[in-house]
Amino acid sequence: MTSPAGRFLGALSRRARERGLLVGALALGSLGLAAVHVALYPAEPWRPVVLGAVALAGFLVVHAALSASGSGADEVLLPVAAGLSAVGLVMIYRLRPDYLLRQAAWIALGLVVLLVVLGTLRDLRWVRRYAYLCAALGLVLLLATVLIGVERNGARQWLLLGGVAVEPGEIVKLLLVAFFAGVLTDARGLLMLPGPRRWRAELGRLGPTLLCCLGALLLLVFQRDLGLAMLYYGIFIAMLYVATGRADYVVFGLVAFLAGAALCYHLFGHVRVRVDAWANPWAFASSGGYQILQGLYGLATGGVVGTGLGAGHPDLMPAAYTDMIFPAIGEELGATGTFCVVALYLVLIGRMFRIAARARDVFESLIASGIATALGLQAFIILGGSTRLIPLTGIPAPFLTYGGSAAVSNFVALGLLLGVSGRLLAGGEVSGAAANR
C-alpha cells in the first residue's frame, strides 16, 4: 500500500479510528462531569459542566482539522491526551468546582496552541540551528524566575507576565529538549568515534551542554523545584544515550545523580525534609509526612474499585487538585482508576517512542525521544511521588493536573509529535500498513 491511493486510504482509516476513540474518551469525560455534578452539586447550575464538556469537545475540532488536511498522523495520541484531560477535568471539578471553568479554558487554549503548532511547524529541522538560543532562553527564564519569581502554592515559583502567572519550568522543558537534540545531532558522530577525536568532541560539545545542564539544575535547586531538576537531568541522560548509545555516559550520569542527590540531602534542609517524610511519614505525621500519609490513606481506602466519585474524602489531602490528583483518583476510582491512568500514560509514551524510532531525521527523532521521555518521566515522578514510591516533589502530571502553563506546554509537545508522525506517512517512508506490522 505505498501507492498514493493506498496512503490516502490508510490515513482515512487512521482518522476513523481516532474518531471512535475520541468519542469514547469524551463521552466518558462528560459522563464523569455529570456524575460529579449530580452527586455533589445538584443545586448548582449545569452551565459550567456543559462548558467543560464543550472544552473537551475541542479535541474533535483538532481531529476534524487533521482529517481535513488528510494527515496520516498517529491516531492514538490525541484520544489518549483527551482521556487524560477528561479524567483530570472530572477530578478537578470534584475537588475544586471553582476551578472547573479555568481548567476547561486551559484545555481550550492548549488545543488552540496545538492547532497552531500543527499548522505552522510543518518541519522541525530549522529549530536545530537555534539550539543554543533555546538553551539561552531557557536559562534566562529560569534565572528570571529565581530573581523576580513569586511564590504560589508553596515551593513552586511563578513568573508574572502581564498579570498572568506562568510556570516557566514547563516551557523550559521543551526548550531544553530542543537544545539537547540540536547539540547531540551535531556531536553524535564524533561522540561515537574512538580515540582522541572523541575526547575533543566530548570537551567541545558536551562541556557547554553539561554546564548548561548544571546551571539549570542549580537554578532549580535554588527554587526548591527538585522534581523539575530530576526531570531535566533524566531527559539529558536519556537523550545522550539515544544519540550515542554510550552506556558509560548513562552509568556515569546515574552515579553523578546519586552523588548529587546525597549532596543535596546534606546541604539543603528542604531536601532533607522531603526525603525524611518519604522514608518514614509516620514519624512526621503532623508535619512533613502529613500530605504523603493522607495520600496513602486515600489510596488504601480506594481499594480495588474506589469509593465512587464524590463518596470519598480526597479533600483531606493537601493540594489534591494539583500534586495529589493521582491519589485522589485512587481513592474515588480505586486501583481500577489508577491502573487506567497508568495505562493511558504507557500508551501515550509507547506511541511517542514508536514515532521517535521511525522518524528518519536524527534531529526529529531525538526531539521525539526527548518529548516522550519528558512526559513519561514527568508522569512517573509525580505519580510515584504522590504515592510514596519515591520522595514527593511537586510537578504537574501531564494533561491531568490543573494548570495553564503545563497545558500549553503539553499540547505543544503533543502537536510536535503529531507533526513528526504525520510526516512519516507524507514522506512515503512508513505507510499505514507498515505501521501495523
Next chain:
Amino acid sequence: MPRRIADLGRVLVGLFAVLLVYLAGVQVIWGPHLADTAQNPRLAIAAQQVQWGRILDRHLTVLADSTTQGGRQVRRYAGGSSLAHLLGYRSARYGLAGLEARYDPELLGLPARDPWQALQAAVGRSMRGDDLVLTIDGTVQQAAVQALEGFRGAAVALDPRTGAVLALASAPAFDPAAIDAAWATLSRDPGSPLLDRATSGEYAPGSSFKPVVLAAALQGGRVTQQTEVDCAASITVQGAVIRNFEHEQYGMMTVPDAFAASCNVAFVHIGMATGADAIVGTARAFGLGRAPRFDLPAASGHLPDPRGLGPRGLAQISFGQGSLLVTPLQMALVAGAIANHGALMWPFVLSQVRAADGRILESYAERGTQVVLPPAVDAEIVQDMVEVVARGTGTAAQIPGVVVAGKTGTAENPQGQTHAWFIAFAPAERPTVAVAVLLEHGGVGGQAAAPAARRVLTAALAAQAAGGGRP
C-alpha cells in the same frame, strides 16, 4: 538509533511496571490494613455517621453514651473522671483510648472481621452501634476512687472465682469528655494523670510479694508451717545488711508468725532455703513478669533471671525488693489466685456485647484459667493471710462479721517515701472478692493501704449481697 530508543522505552515501561506493582500492593493487598489504622481521618468521619453504642456496668447502669452537639456526636461519661482510664476517650484530635479504642468496632456496630468495608457498606444508612456490658460494678468503682482520694495510686477489685473485674481505678484521673481542651495540661502534668497506674504502673511489691515466696517455700517442702525461723533485727548477706521494718526483732518464730509480723530477716532465711528458681518460677505462675491477658494493654512488670541473681539478689527478692516490678492488676491476680484455691482466673472486663434492641450478641463468663498452687498449699497461705488481718500488720483491714485475708507491703523505692501496698480477699472461707491497692509514697502498707482496701472490700461485699452474688 531505533534500538536505543526502544531501550529507553523499555526503561520507562519498567518504571511504570514498578509503579503498577506498588499500587496493587498499596491499594489492594495492603490497602484494607492501611485504611483501617486509627490515624486515617476517614474512619473518624465515617464513625460520625454511626450512633455509637453505650457502655454499661454490670447492673446495666449507663457509664458512657453519646449525644449530638452542634451537629456532631459527642461522648458523655456519667461517672466523669472515675472510669477515665478504663473507658478511655473519643477525640477527633487525639484518637481513641481505653475500651473506646479496644471495642471501637463493636461500638460502631461492625462485624469484627473487616470493619472498614462493613463501614463503607453502611455509609448513608442510619446505624446504631452495639452496647458493651462490663463486669464493672459502679458502686465498687466509686468506693475504689474514693479510697484513692488524696493519693497517687491504683485500686483493683475482681471476683476471684471468674476473673471478672469489679473496679479498676487509677489516681490522679482526668475528665475523658474534656480531653481535647485539657490535653496540653494533662500531658505535661508531673502527676501523669493519663497513665493508667492500675494496669501499667510498675512498682516494687515489697512485702506484698511474701505470699509468693511463702507459696514457693511451702511447695518445695523444705519449709513448713511449723518451721521456726530467726527474726533477728538484721542479717548480712554478702556484705549487704538487711534490716526489719523499724528494727523490730522477735527472735525465733514460726513461719505463720513471721508472715503475720512481715519479718524481712525471717523471709530472707525462708527465701535462701527455697532458692531463686522456685521463687521466680512461682512468681511467673502467678502471672508476674509478663503482661496479663486482658481487654486493655497492660504492663508486664519485671522478674529477675534466677540464674544471675546470686545470694544477695535472692535475699532481696525474698521480701519483695531488688529488681522486682509488679502492677496493681498483677497483684490483684495474686490475691485472686490464692483466694480461688490456687487457680488464677485471667482478668476480663467485657461481659456482654448487646445489640441496640437488647439482643445479646456475645457473652463471656470467664477468659481462661491457670493452676498456680496445689489447693492444700493454698489453704495454708489463706490461713496465714487471715492471721495477718486478725492480729498482724493488716488489722486495719478488718470488717466486722467478715473474715478478711490480706498482706501488707511497704515498698522502698528510689523516688522517696515508701509505696503502701495491700492485697486482700474476703470472705476468707469462700472468697467472692479480691483486691489490690497501691498508694504511691503512701507510707506504711498496713496504715495507709489496708484501710483503703477495706473500703473497696466492704463496697464489693455489699454490692454482691444486694445483687444476690451474681458474678
